[in-house]
Amino acid sequence: MVRYVDEGAEVLVVTLTGGEAGSILNPAMDRPEIRENIAEVRRKEMAEARQILGVHQEFSGFVDSGLPEGDPLPPLPEGCFAVQPLEVAAEPLVRSVRTFRPHVILTYDEQGGYPHPDHIMTHKVSVEAFDAAGDPERYPGSGDPWQPLKLYYHVSFTRERFERIAEVMAERGMTNPFADWIERMKDRDFPQWEITTRVRCDEHFETRDRALIAHATQIDPNGFWFAVPMDIQRDAWPTEDYHLARSLVDTELPETDLFAGVRESVRAWQA
Secondary structure, three states: OHHHHHOOOOOEEEEEEOOOOOOOOOHHHOOHHHHHOHHHHHHHHHHHHHHHHOOEEEEEEEOOOOOOOOOOOOOOOOOOHHHOOHHHHHHHHHHHHHHHOOOEEEEOOOOOOOOOHHHHHHHHHHHHHHHHOOOOOOOOOOOOOOOOOEEEEEOOOOHHHHHHHHHHHHHOOOOOOOHHHHHHHOOOOOOOOOOOEEEEOHHHHHHHHHHHHHOOOOOOOOOHHHOOOHHHHHHHOOEEEEEEEEEOOOOOOOEOOOOOOHHHHHHHHHO
């Protein structure tokens, strides 16, 4: 996001829930006054992260579903985002697409990256919005039609990425902070999407980390995510990675730019 903002693109982050049911993952923030006002705290965190990134951001207003745990899993809370009918859940995003008029949409894959019910619903409404926003017969009253041109899934947490970082650290005689995490990943049956698009972002990694740390209830600045020196991150894996799920423009894979094919198409239309 920072790379494209710096290049002059307009970027909108649509936050579909308020994070009301999310866990506090930073021990320093696990305090009664934080837990009691978690929704307000997370809005302030988002505002700080938005400013750091230089993006636009808006909330869709749905209630966080939480991450159910146990065997069997308990039912999701009544009225939460993940139990909404698809057209109800997707309408605010369709409206946002028609108002903001993006050429490219980034979202979770069908498993939500990991199977959080709100991440999975985010995938569903993103695909729905991509397909429906340009159709004047669908979602009447939600703005003038606008058709995005490309839809991507994030491919952020591949084993290959973390194994490559571990290799570089080992070459330099350093301990791998991801060893336990990599071992746990071996038992998880997540879809392995092909990386079709690698966008070089290494010069923006510091800004990325500052924006992450702004989400103080969710990110522990002393956690293992930040244990790898920045020069190693840049050397080992300087890209952010995506899977091109839908494209209405011609593009040649693999890509190095989310707007590959889009720029040419827009110029042709303008001509």
